[in-house]
Amino acid sequence: MNYMLARWGLLPVRDGGKLAQRLVAHHEPVFAYDRVERGVPRNQDREAQAEEYSEKKAHRLKNMTLCDSTQYVHYLSPTEGGRCHDKRLADEYALGLPTGSVLCQGLGLLGHAPAGVLMEMPHKKPPRGELTFAQLLYNRLLSLLRVVIEHAHRGIKRLRMVQDRVRLRGEWRRDTVMVVARGLHDLHIRAPSAPTRPINSTPKSNKVY
Template sequence: MTLCDAMQYVHYLSPTEGGRVHDKKMADEYPLALPPGSVLRQDLGLLGHAPAGVVVERPHKKPPKGELSFAQRLYNQLLSPLRVVIEHAHSGIKRLHMAAGTLRLRGEWRRDPVMLAACALHNLRVRSPLRAYRACAPVKLNT
């Protein structure tokens, strides 16, 4: 589990777990102490997890054999671009292909350093002044 800001900088990385451990169980096992009034954007895997004093923004889940209301769909659409930041951070972490694939090294103690290195490289890339690109001047086509 990771916690990042709007600039995709990873501030928190939980200890790694096997792929079959549910997100909610990990959130309960490794609780975060967030400042009161902070906004926590979660996905549906953390349904039911709400730290005290924190504003939780979570999309609405479609009920079984039912539909979302117009307001719920609109809320999900407005929340989606804000939540995509963490998905971009995860893809940046997985640029280190060792973190994206199956780790075949023996011993569970090797997973944590691999993820730590992947997050450190991602944070280095995010904070790099070379990351910012300049907008190109529009190209004029002669017709």
């Protein structure tokens, strides 16, 4: 499957340092960046349990993804366990984007700022305080840009092996499943017959492959 994705030019960039080369001629340098999670069964090995356990969502695997306004996913980070915080994961696999690009990301990546990139992040509600009307309006407008990556993640999870718990064992197999799911999603985005959808719309179908 990876051979076919490579033949069709659908393999994602896995090294964030090489991402700028892929995107230097991109027609619209506005990107959304976030993590996508999937569940895994509880591992019998205690060390593996500690790496995969997320205090909020039990045992998970994580990848960082970057997409453009068409929901095309250009970057997929290596797979890490749910214990790894989003910010630490983003720092460990640092991005390189063309100078002047705009990167929209959530508050879970607070402090993450690639060089030469304009960061767009929502305002965080202060302790015992309230956001101003201008800040609330900014957050609402920014959410229309950031929602595109949520749609992209939903497209990736059309593959049931990603939507449900990943029962395969082995880091290579689990990572390959994510690469294939991302490739099928991007193939759907690039297909001439794929319906166009505004980035602030709600997906109309829950169909899975």
